[in-house]
Amino acid sequence: MDNLLAYSTVVLVLAMLPGADMMIIMKNTLNYNSNAGRVTILGIILGHLFWTFIAVIGLAVVIANSILLFSTIKYIGAAYLVYIGIKSFTAGQLVSMNKLKDGGGRVKGHMKASFRQGLISNIFNPKVLLLYITIMPQFMTVGGSIGENQQLIILAGILIGISTVWFLVVVELVNIMKRWLKSRTFQNWLSKGAGVVLILFGIRTALEA
Secondary structure, eight states, X not given: OOOHHHHHHHHHHHHHSOOHHHHHHHHHHHHTOHHHXXXXXXXXXXXXXXXXXXXXXXXXXHHHHOHXXXXXXXXXXXXXXXXXXXXXXXXXXXXXXXXXXXXXXXXXXXXXXXXXXXXXXXXXXXXXXXXXXXXXXXXXXXXXSSOHHHHHHHHHHHHHHHHHHHHHHHHHHHHHHGGGTTOHXXXXXXXXXXXXXXXXXXXXXXXXX
């Protein structure tokens, strides 16, 4: 594990690239409040911990090599992203005036929904699985003083840490954007735009080999 700096750089670039996780975080932060965005991140973290556990016990490679299992995960994840995208597209108004006045704190069940979206989108994201079996092994040392499973846990911890910090920055930036949400027309287009992006992410996930 002599290339932790290079690995951290790769992870930071991957985290900053626009993806389904970032779009869901942005959507929930705008639709509710910054706490909903943070709870979404918590769901994403739990999803990564799930895949870390799967990788440590050796099931990640089994899943990746099974056409049936990998395809099932891929299509469930794709369908869920399309579902969330359609809901956002048809919402019309992404953030109501009442939510902007009270910070969205009175929206019943939004915390659970935000957490669930972050968790499910991450667990059923085949790219996360491939990250654990393609990129991480390149930065592991076979036969070193640190066992492979321990190395995997360390690399996963770095991934989770860097991603969490970046996503928290995104939440704060998006929360600042709410000052521009007084226009109902802008909200309508923003809602539809977020929905279209999530739908496209879902379609791309389904079509990727």
